[in-house]
Amino acid sequence: MENELSKNKILTSELKKCGVLNAEGKVTGTGITPSLVLTPLVDAFAILVIYLLVNTSAAQHQILIDGTINLPIASKTQSIDEGILVKVEKDEYIVENKKVSSSQLVYELRKLMAKQNPDKIPFLIVEADKSSSFESLSPIMVAGSSAGFEKFKFAVIQGGVQ
Amino acid sequence: MSENQQSFELNLMPVISLLAVCISFLLITSVWIHIGSLDVSQAVGTESNNKVQANINVTFENEGMLFQVKDSSLISSKIFKIKTQNDSIDWNKINSYTQKIVGKDSSLKMALIMPATNSKYQDIVKLIDTLKSNGINDVGIAPL
CATH class of the missing domain: 3.30.420.270 (Nucleotidyltransferase; domain 5)
Incomplete structure:
Protein backbone atom coordinates (compact mmCIF):
# COMPACT_ATOMS: atom_id res chain seq x y z
CA MET A 1 0.00 0.00 0.00
CA GLU A 2 2.76 2.34 1.03
CA ASN A 3 4.78 1.48 -2.05
CA GLU A 4 1.85 2.14 -4.29
CA LEU A 5 1.32 5.53 -2.74
CA SER A 6 4.95 6.53 -3.11
CA LYS A 7 4.95 5.21 -6.66
CA ASN A 8 1.95 7.35 -7.50
CA LYS A 9 3.57 10.30 -5.89
CA ILE A 10 6.63 9.96 -8.07
CA LEU A 11 4.56 9.43 -11.16
CA THR A 12 2.44 12.47 -10.51
CA SER A 13 5.23 14.77 -9.39
CA GLU A 14 5.37 18.26 -10.86
CA LEU A 15 8.76 17.62 -12.36
CA LYS A 16 7.55 14.56 -14.18
CA LYS A 17 4.57 16.43 -15.53
CA CYS A 18 6.75 19.13 -17.07
CA GLY A 19 7.76 18.84 -20.63
CA VAL A 20 8.79 20.71 -23.72
CA LEU A 21 6.30 21.38 -26.44
CA ASN A 22 7.94 20.61 -29.76
CA ALA A 23 7.06 21.92 -33.21
CA GLU A 24 4.76 19.01 -33.93
CA GLY A 25 2.68 19.83 -30.88
CA LYS A 26 3.84 16.89 -28.82
CA VAL A 27 5.08 17.19 -25.32
CA THR A 28 8.38 15.54 -24.58
CA GLY A 29 9.46 14.92 -21.03
CA THR A 30 13.15 15.40 -21.55
CA GLY A 31 15.37 18.48 -21.30
CA ILE A 32 13.80 19.91 -18.14
CA THR A 33 16.31 21.29 -15.64
CA PRO A 34 15.01 22.35 -12.21
CA SER A 35 16.07 25.88 -11.24
CA LEU A 36 17.80 26.37 -7.87
CA VAL A 37 15.94 28.64 -5.45
CA LEU A 38 18.49 31.29 -4.54
CA THR A 39 16.37 33.60 -2.39
CA PRO A 40 17.12 31.84 0.96
CA LEU A 41 20.81 31.94 0.10
CA VAL A 42 20.63 35.69 -0.53
CA ASP A 43 18.73 36.12 2.76
CA ALA A 44 21.38 34.20 4.70
CA PHE A 45 24.17 36.19 3.06
CA ALA A 46 22.42 39.47 3.81
CA ILE A 47 22.06 38.50 7.51
CA LEU A 48 25.75 37.57 7.65
CA VAL A 49 26.77 40.88 6.10
CA ILE A 50 24.63 42.87 8.56
CA TYR A 51 26.00 40.89 11.55
CA LEU A 52 29.60 41.42 10.46
CA LEU A 53 29.03 45.10 9.75
CA VAL A 54 27.52 45.67 13.21
CA ASN A 55 30.33 43.73 14.92
CA THR A 56 33.05 45.55 13.05
CA SER A 57 31.71 48.98 13.92
CA ALA A 58 31.35 48.05 17.61
CA ALA A 59 34.92 46.87 17.95
CA GLN A 60 36.63 50.14 17.18
CA HIS A 61 39.30 51.06 19.68
CA GLN A 62 42.59 52.77 19.56
CA ILE A 63 44.67 49.87 20.82
CA LEU A 64 46.39 47.65 18.33
CA ILE A 65 47.98 44.55 19.76
CA ASP A 66 50.96 43.06 18.03
CA GLY A 67 52.79 39.86 18.87
CA THR A 68 55.12 41.47 21.38
CA ILE A 69 52.54 42.11 24.12
CA ASN A 70 50.30 39.45 25.63
CA LEU A 71 47.57 41.27 27.48
CA PRO A 72 46.02 39.68 30.56
CA MET B 1 -1.44 30.19 -20.82
CA SER B 2 -2.97 33.57 -21.72
CA GLU B 3 -0.90 36.37 -23.22
CA ASN B 4 -1.34 38.59 -20.15
CA GLN B 5 0.31 36.10 -17.85
CA GLN B 6 4.00 36.85 -17.87
CA SER B 7 6.58 35.53 -15.49
CA PHE B 8 10.10 36.86 -15.15
CA GLU B 9 13.07 35.79 -13.09
CA LEU B 10 15.45 38.17 -11.36
CA ASN B 11 19.06 37.25 -11.94
CA LEU B 12 20.39 36.83 -8.41
CA MET B 13 23.90 35.75 -9.31
CA PRO B 14 25.44 39.28 -9.23
CA VAL B 15 23.77 39.90 -5.84
CA ILE B 16 25.21 36.66 -4.46
CA SER B 17 28.65 37.48 -5.86
CA LEU B 18 28.55 40.94 -4.29
CA LEU B 19 27.44 39.57 -0.91
CA ALA B 20 30.11 36.86 -1.03
CA VAL B 21 32.79 39.50 -1.64
CA CYS B 22 31.36 41.62 1.22
CA ILE B 23 31.36 38.64 3.62
CA SER B 24 34.93 37.68 2.71
CA PHE B 25 36.13 41.26 3.21
CA LEU B 26 34.32 41.66 6.54
CA LEU B 27 35.54 38.28 7.81
CA ILE B 28 39.14 39.20 7.03
CA THR B 29 38.99 42.69 8.48
CA SER B 30 36.82 42.09 11.54
CA VAL B 31 38.37 42.08 15.01
CA TRP B 32 37.76 38.89 16.93
CA ILE B 33 39.72 39.81 20.06
CA HIS B 34 37.91 42.51 21.98
CA ILE B 35 40.02 44.73 24.15
CA GLY B 36 38.54 46.25 27.26
CA SER B 37 39.97 47.95 30.30
CA LEU B 38 39.93 47.81 34.06
CA ASP B 39 39.57 51.21 35.70
CA VAL B 40 41.83 51.87 38.65
CA SER B 41 43.05 54.92 40.46
CA GLN B 42 46.36 55.79 42.00
CA ALA B 43 45.63 55.31 45.66
CA VAL B 44 48.34 57.37 47.29
CA GLY B 45 48.60 61.12 47.07
CA THR B 46 45.30 61.75 45.29
CA GLU B 47 42.55 63.97 46.59
CA SER B 48 40.58 62.45 49.40
CA ASN B 49 37.09 63.20 50.54
CA ASN B 50 37.13 63.17 54.29
CA LYS B 51 34.35 60.62 54.46
CA VAL B 52 35.52 57.39 56.08
CA GLN B 53 34.36 54.39 54.12
CA ALA B 54 34.78 50.67 54.66
CA ASN B 55 37.59 49.37 52.51
CA ILE B 56 39.75 46.35 52.05
CA ASN B 57 43.53 46.45 51.86
CA VAL B 58 45.27 43.76 49.88
CA THR B 59 49.03 43.43 50.26
CA PHE B 60 51.12 41.26 47.97
CA GLU B 61 53.86 39.32 49.69
CA ASN B 62 56.34 36.75 48.53
CA GLU B 63 54.44 33.98 50.30
CA GLY B 64 50.93 35.10 49.44
CA MET B 65 48.42 37.89 49.92
CA LEU B 66 47.20 39.66 53.04
CA PHE B 67 43.62 40.87 53.24
CA GLN B 68 42.50 43.36 55.86
CA VAL B 69 39.13 45.06 56.10
CA LYS B 70 39.33 48.57 57.52
CA ASP B 71 36.77 51.09 58.80
CA SER B 72 33.96 48.58 58.79
CA SER B 73 31.58 48.35 61.73
CA LEU B 74 30.48 44.86 60.72
CA ILE B 75 33.78 43.12 59.98
CA SER B 76 36.79 42.91 62.27
CA SER B 77 40.10 44.20 60.97
CA LYS B 78 41.76 40.84 61.46
CA ILE B 79 44.34 40.03 58.77
CA PHE B 80 43.43 37.13 56.52
CA LYS B 81 46.33 35.48 54.73
CA ILE B 82 46.13 33.44 51.56
CA LYS B 83 49.35 31.57 50.91
CA THR B 84 50.66 30.74 47.46
CA GLN B 85 51.19 27.07 46.72
CA ASN B 86 53.92 26.18 44.21
CA ASP B 87 54.01 29.80 43.03
CA SER B 88 50.31 29.73 42.15
CA ILE B 89 47.59 31.71 43.87
CA ASP B 90 44.36 30.04 44.94
CA TRP B 91 41.90 32.37 43.19
CA ASN B 92 38.88 30.36 44.31
CA LYS B 93 39.84 31.00 47.91
CA ILE B 94 40.24 34.73 47.25
CA ASN B 95 36.91 34.83 45.43
CA SER B 96 35.06 33.04 48.23
CA TYR B 97 36.67 35.27 50.88
CA THR B 98 35.70 38.42 48.96
CA GLN B 99 32.17 37.12 48.52
CA LYS B 100 31.97 36.42 52.24
CA ILE B 101 33.11 39.87 53.37
CA VAL B 102 30.92 41.68 50.83
CA GLY B 103 28.02 39.57 52.04
CA LYS B 104 28.70 40.67 55.61
CA ASP B 105 29.13 44.38 54.84
CA SER B 106 27.43 45.56 51.68
CA SER B 107 28.90 49.05 52.08
CA LEU B 108 32.31 47.64 51.19
CA LYS B 109 32.97 49.18 47.80
CA MET B 110 36.58 50.27 48.01
CA ALA B 111 39.83 48.37 47.81
CA LEU B 112 43.46 49.36 48.05
CA ILE B 113 45.99 47.07 46.44
CA MET B 114 49.60 47.25 47.51
CA PRO B 115 51.63 45.14 45.11
CA ALA B 116 55.21 44.10 45.73
CA THR B 117 58.11 44.82 43.38
CA ASN B 118 57.96 41.36 41.83
CA SER B 119 54.15 41.11 41.69
CA LYS B 120 53.04 40.00 38.27
CA TYR B 121 50.77 42.29 36.27
CA GLN B 122 48.58 39.28 35.47
CA ASP B 123 47.98 38.61 39.18
CA ILE B 124 47.17 42.27 39.88
CA VAL B 125 44.66 42.32 37.00
CA LYS B 126 43.14 39.04 38.18
CA LEU B 127 42.76 40.44 41.71
CA ILE B 128 41.11 43.64 40.43
CA ASP B 129 38.81 41.52 38.29
CA THR B 130 37.88 39.31 41.26
CA LEU B 131 37.18 42.36 43.46
CA LYS B 132 35.09 44.03 40.77
CA SER B 133 33.16 40.82 40.13
CA ASN B 134 32.12 40.88 43.79
CA GLY B 135 30.94 44.49 43.71
CA ILE B 136 34.08 46.27 44.91
CA ASN B 137 34.30 48.70 42.02
CA ASP B 138 36.45 51.47 43.44
CA VAL B 139 39.92 49.95 43.26
CA GLY B 140 43.11 51.87 43.91
CA ILE B 141 46.72 50.81 43.51
CA ALA B 142 49.52 52.08 45.68
CA PRO B 143 52.72 52.63 43.71
CA LEU B 144 56.04 51.41 45.05
Whole structure:
Protein backbone atom coordinates (compact mmCIF):
# COMPACT_ATOMS: atom_id res chain seq x y z
CA MET A 1 0.00 0.00 0.00
CA GLU A 2 2.76 2.34 1.03
CA ASN A 3 4.78 1.48 -2.05
CA GLU A 4 1.85 2.14 -4.29
CA LEU A 5 1.32 5.53 -2.74
CA SER A 6 4.95 6.53 -3.11
CA LYS A 7 4.95 5.21 -6.66
CA ASN A 8 1.95 7.35 -7.50
CA LYS A 9 3.57 10.30 -5.89
CA ILE A 10 6.63 9.96 -8.07
CA LEU A 11 4.56 9.43 -11.16
CA THR A 12 2.44 12.47 -10.51
CA SER A 13 5.23 14.77 -9.39
CA GLU A 14 5.37 18.26 -10.86
CA LEU A 15 8.76 17.62 -12.36
CA LYS A 16 7.55 14.56 -14.18
CA LYS A 17 4.57 16.43 -15.53
CA CYS A 18 6.75 19.13 -17.07
CA GLY A 19 7.76 18.84 -20.63
CA VAL A 20 8.79 20.71 -23.72
CA LEU A 21 6.30 21.38 -26.44
CA ASN A 22 7.94 20.61 -29.76
CA ALA A 23 7.06 21.92 -33.21
CA GLU A 24 4.76 19.01 -33.93
CA GLY A 25 2.68 19.83 -30.88
CA LYS A 26 3.84 16.89 -28.82
CA VAL A 27 5.08 17.19 -25.32
CA THR A 28 8.38 15.54 -24.58
CA GLY A 29 9.46 14.92 -21.03
CA THR A 30 13.15 15.40 -21.55
CA GLY A 31 15.37 18.48 -21.30
CA ILE A 32 13.80 19.91 -18.14
CA THR A 33 16.31 21.29 -15.64
CA PRO A 34 15.01 22.35 -12.21
CA SER A 35 16.07 25.88 -11.24
CA LEU A 36 17.80 26.37 -7.87
CA VAL A 37 15.94 28.64 -5.45
CA LEU A 38 18.49 31.29 -4.54
CA THR A 39 16.37 33.60 -2.39
CA PRO A 40 17.12 31.84 0.96
CA LEU A 41 20.81 31.94 0.10
CA VAL A 42 20.63 35.69 -0.53
CA ASP A 43 18.73 36.12 2.76
CA ALA A 44 21.38 34.20 4.70
CA PHE A 45 24.17 36.19 3.06
CA ALA A 46 22.42 39.47 3.81
CA ILE A 47 22.06 38.50 7.51
CA LEU A 48 25.75 37.57 7.65
CA VAL A 49 26.77 40.88 6.10
CA ILE A 50 24.63 42.87 8.56
CA TYR A 51 26.00 40.89 11.55
CA LEU A 52 29.60 41.42 10.46
CA LEU A 53 29.03 45.10 9.75
CA VAL A 54 27.52 45.67 13.21
CA ASN A 55 30.33 43.73 14.92
CA THR A 56 33.05 45.55 13.05
CA SER A 57 31.71 48.98 13.92
CA ALA A 58 31.35 48.05 17.61
CA ALA A 59 34.92 46.87 17.95
CA GLN A 60 36.63 50.14 17.18
CA HIS A 61 39.30 51.06 19.68
CA GLN A 62 42.59 52.77 19.56
CA ILE A 63 44.67 49.87 20.82
CA LEU A 64 46.39 47.65 18.33
CA ILE A 65 47.98 44.55 19.76
CA ASP A 66 50.96 43.06 18.03
CA GLY A 67 52.79 39.86 18.87
CA THR A 68 55.12 41.47 21.38
CA ILE A 69 52.54 42.11 24.12
CA ASN A 70 50.30 39.45 25.63
CA LEU A 71 47.57 41.27 27.48
CA PRO A 72 46.02 39.68 30.56
CA ILE A 73 42.43 38.47 30.46
CA ALA A 74 39.63 39.90 32.59
CA SER A 75 35.86 39.62 32.63
CA LYS A 76 34.62 42.77 34.40
CA THR A 77 35.85 45.19 31.78
CA GLN A 78 34.78 48.57 30.52
CA SER A 79 35.18 49.96 27.04
CA ILE A 80 38.33 51.86 26.20
CA ASP A 81 37.49 55.49 25.63
CA GLU A 82 39.83 58.20 24.52
CA GLY A 83 43.00 58.48 26.48
CA ILE A 84 46.76 58.67 26.46
CA LEU A 85 48.32 55.32 25.73
CA VAL A 86 51.47 54.18 27.54
CA LYS A 87 52.99 50.87 26.49
CA VAL A 88 55.51 48.88 28.48
CA GLU A 89 57.76 46.87 26.19
CA LYS A 90 60.79 45.10 27.67
CA ASP A 91 61.23 47.74 30.38
CA GLU A 92 60.88 50.52 27.81
CA TYR A 93 58.02 52.99 27.82
CA ILE A 94 56.24 54.09 24.68
CA VAL A 95 54.04 57.15 25.16
CA GLU A 96 51.84 57.76 22.12
CA ASN A 97 54.27 55.91 19.82
CA LYS A 98 57.33 57.70 21.19
CA LYS A 99 59.96 55.80 23.17
CA VAL A 100 60.84 57.43 26.48
CA SER A 101 62.86 56.44 29.50
CA SER A 102 61.34 56.21 32.98
CA SER A 103 62.96 59.51 33.94
CA GLN A 104 61.36 61.26 30.95
CA LEU A 105 57.89 59.85 31.62
CA VAL A 106 56.69 62.71 33.82
CA TYR A 107 57.92 65.36 31.37
CA GLU A 108 56.31 63.61 28.39
CA LEU A 109 53.00 63.06 30.18
CA ARG A 110 52.90 66.65 31.42
CA LYS A 111 53.49 67.84 27.87
CA LEU A 112 50.56 65.74 26.66
CA MET A 113 48.41 66.81 29.58
CA ALA A 114 48.97 70.48 28.74
CA LYS A 115 47.33 69.91 25.36
CA GLN A 116 44.18 68.44 26.92
CA ASN A 117 40.99 70.19 27.85
CA PRO A 118 41.21 70.81 31.64
CA ASP A 119 37.47 70.16 32.01
CA LYS A 120 37.83 66.73 30.52
CA ILE A 121 40.91 64.96 31.85
CA PRO A 122 41.60 61.87 29.74
CA PHE A 123 42.39 58.43 31.07
CA LEU A 124 45.89 57.07 31.10
CA ILE A 125 45.71 53.73 29.34
CA VAL A 126 48.40 51.26 30.40
CA GLU A 127 49.25 48.46 28.01
CA ALA A 128 51.67 45.91 29.40
CA ASP A 129 52.52 42.25 29.00
CA LYS A 130 50.86 39.95 31.51
CA SER A 131 54.22 38.62 32.66
CA SER A 132 55.67 42.05 33.41
CA SER A 133 56.28 42.94 37.03
CA PHE A 134 54.78 45.81 39.00
CA GLU A 135 58.26 47.33 39.21
CA SER A 136 57.92 48.37 35.56
CA LEU A 137 54.33 49.61 35.97
CA SER A 138 54.77 51.67 39.10
CA PRO A 139 56.71 54.52 37.38
CA ILE A 140 53.77 55.02 35.00
CA MET A 141 51.37 55.43 37.90
CA VAL A 142 53.67 57.81 39.74
CA ALA A 143 54.40 59.85 36.61
CA GLY A 144 50.73 59.85 35.60
CA SER A 145 49.58 61.15 38.97
CA SER A 146 52.32 63.75 38.94
CA ALA A 147 51.21 64.89 35.48
CA GLY A 148 47.61 65.22 36.66
CA PHE A 149 45.95 62.02 35.46
CA GLU A 150 43.35 60.88 37.96
CA LYS A 151 42.20 57.61 36.49
CA PHE A 152 44.09 54.77 34.91
CA LYS A 153 42.88 52.06 32.61
CA PHE A 154 44.64 48.71 32.36
CA ALA A 155 44.17 47.33 28.87
CA VAL A 156 42.98 43.73 28.99
CA ILE A 157 41.46 41.16 26.70
CA GLN A 158 37.78 40.64 27.36
CA GLY A 159 37.15 37.08 28.35
CA GLY A 160 35.43 34.84 30.82
CA VAL A 161 37.86 32.48 32.46
CA GLN A 162 41.58 33.03 32.67
CA MET B 1 -1.44 30.19 -20.82
CA SER B 2 -2.97 33.57 -21.72
CA GLU B 3 -0.90 36.37 -23.22
CA ASN B 4 -1.34 38.59 -20.15
CA GLN B 5 0.31 36.10 -17.85
CA GLN B 6 4.00 36.85 -17.87
CA SER B 7 6.58 35.53 -15.49
CA PHE B 8 10.10 36.86 -15.15
CA GLU B 9 13.07 35.79 -13.09
CA LEU B 10 15.45 38.17 -11.36
CA ASN B 11 19.06 37.25 -11.94
CA LEU B 12 20.39 36.83 -8.41
CA MET B 13 23.90 35.75 -9.31
CA PRO B 14 25.44 39.28 -9.23
CA VAL B 15 23.77 39.90 -5.84
CA ILE B 16 25.21 36.66 -4.46
CA SER B 17 28.65 37.48 -5.86
CA LEU B 18 28.55 40.94 -4.29
CA LEU B 19 27.44 39.57 -0.91
CA ALA B 20 30.11 36.86 -1.03
CA VAL B 21 32.79 39.50 -1.64
CA CYS B 22 31.36 41.62 1.22
CA ILE B 23 31.36 38.64 3.62
CA SER B 24 34.93 37.68 2.71
CA PHE B 25 36.13 41.26 3.21
CA LEU B 26 34.32 41.66 6.54
CA LEU B 27 35.54 38.28 7.81
CA ILE B 28 39.14 39.20 7.03
CA THR B 29 38.99 42.69 8.48
CA SER B 30 36.82 42.09 11.54
CA VAL B 31 38.37 42.08 15.01
CA TRP B 32 37.76 38.89 16.93
CA ILE B 33 39.72 39.81 20.06
CA HIS B 34 37.91 42.51 21.98
CA ILE B 35 40.02 44.73 24.15
CA GLY B 36 38.54 46.25 27.26
CA SER B 37 39.97 47.95 30.30
CA LEU B 38 39.93 47.81 34.06
CA ASP B 39 39.57 51.21 35.70
CA VAL B 40 41.83 51.87 38.65
CA SER B 41 43.05 54.92 40.46
CA GLN B 42 46.36 55.79 42.00
CA ALA B 43 45.63 55.31 45.66
CA VAL B 44 48.34 57.37 47.29
CA GLY B 45 48.60 61.12 47.07
CA THR B 46 45.30 61.75 45.29
CA GLU B 47 42.55 63.97 46.59
CA SER B 48 40.58 62.45 49.40
CA ASN B 49 37.09 63.20 50.54
CA ASN B 50 37.13 63.17 54.29
CA LYS B 51 34.35 60.62 54.46
CA VAL B 52 35.52 57.39 56.08
CA GLN B 53 34.36 54.39 54.12
CA ALA B 54 34.78 50.67 54.66
CA ASN B 55 37.59 49.37 52.51
CA ILE B 56 39.75 46.35 52.05
CA ASN B 57 43.53 46.45 51.86
CA VAL B 58 45.27 43.76 49.88
CA THR B 59 49.03 43.43 50.26
CA PHE B 60 51.12 41.26 47.97
CA GLU B 61 53.86 39.32 49.69
CA ASN B 62 56.34 36.75 48.53
CA GLU B 63 54.44 33.98 50.30
CA GLY B 64 50.93 35.10 49.44
CA MET B 65 48.42 37.89 49.92
CA LEU B 66 47.20 39.66 53.04
CA PHE B 67 43.62 40.87 53.24
CA GLN B 68 42.50 43.36 55.86
CA VAL B 69 39.13 45.06 56.10
CA LYS B 70 39.33 48.57 57.52
CA ASP B 71 36.77 51.09 58.80
CA SER B 72 33.96 48.58 58.79
CA SER B 73 31.58 48.35 61.73
CA LEU B 74 30.48 44.86 60.72
CA ILE B 75 33.78 43.12 59.98
CA SER B 76 36.79 42.91 62.27
CA SER B 77 40.10 44.20 60.97
CA LYS B 78 41.76 40.84 61.46
CA ILE B 79 44.34 40.03 58.77
CA PHE B 80 43.43 37.13 56.52
CA LYS B 81 46.33 35.48 54.73
CA ILE B 82 46.13 33.44 51.56
CA LYS B 83 49.35 31.57 50.91
CA THR B 84 50.66 30.74 47.46
CA GLN B 85 51.19 27.07 46.72
CA ASN B 86 53.92 26.18 44.21
CA ASP B 87 54.01 29.80 43.03
CA SER B 88 50.31 29.73 42.15
CA ILE B 89 47.59 31.71 43.87
CA ASP B 90 44.36 30.04 44.94
CA TRP B 91 41.90 32.37 43.19
CA ASN B 92 38.88 30.36 44.31
CA LYS B 93 39.84 31.00 47.91
CA ILE B 94 40.24 34.73 47.25
CA ASN B 95 36.91 34.83 45.43
CA SER B 96 35.06 33.04 48.23
CA TYR B 97 36.67 35.27 50.88
CA THR B 98 35.70 38.42 48.96
CA GLN B 99 32.17 37.12 48.52
CA LYS B 100 31.97 36.42 52.24
CA ILE B 101 33.11 39.87 53.37
CA VAL B 102 30.92 41.68 50.83
CA GLY B 103 28.02 39.57 52.04
CA LYS B 104 28.70 40.67 55.61
CA ASP B 105 29.13 44.38 54.84
CA SER B 106 27.43 45.56 51.68
CA SER B 107 28.90 49.05 52.08
CA LEU B 108 32.31 47.64 51.19
CA LYS B 109 32.97 49.18 47.80
CA MET B 110 36.58 50.27 48.01
CA ALA B 111 39.83 48.37 47.81
CA LEU B 112 43.46 49.36 48.05
CA ILE B 113 45.99 47.07 46.44
CA MET B 114 49.60 47.25 47.51
CA PRO B 115 51.63 45.14 45.11
CA ALA B 116 55.21 44.10 45.73
CA THR B 117 58.11 44.82 43.38
CA ASN B 118 57.96 41.36 41.83
CA SER B 119 54.15 41.11 41.69
CA LYS B 120 53.04 40.00 38.27
CA TYR B 121 50.77 42.29 36.27
CA GLN B 122 48.58 39.28 35.47
CA ASP B 123 47.98 38.61 39.18
CA ILE B 124 47.17 42.27 39.88
CA VAL B 125 44.66 42.32 37.00
CA LYS B 126 43.14 39.04 38.18
CA LEU B 127 42.76 40.44 41.71
CA ILE B 128 41.11 43.64 40.43
CA ASP B 129 38.81 41.52 38.29
CA THR B 130 37.88 39.31 41.26
CA LEU B 131 37.18 42.36 43.46
CA LYS B 132 35.09 44.03 40.77
CA SER B 133 33.16 40.82 40.13
CA ASN B 134 32.12 40.88 43.79
CA GLY B 135 30.94 44.49 43.71
CA ILE B 136 34.08 46.27 44.91
CA ASN B 137 34.30 48.70 42.02
CA ASP B 138 36.45 51.47 43.44
CA VAL B 139 39.92 49.95 43.26
CA GLY B 140 43.11 51.87 43.91
CA ILE B 141 46.72 50.81 43.51
CA ALA B 142 49.52 52.08 45.68
CA PRO B 143 52.72 52.63 43.71
CA LEU B 144 56.04 51.41 45.05
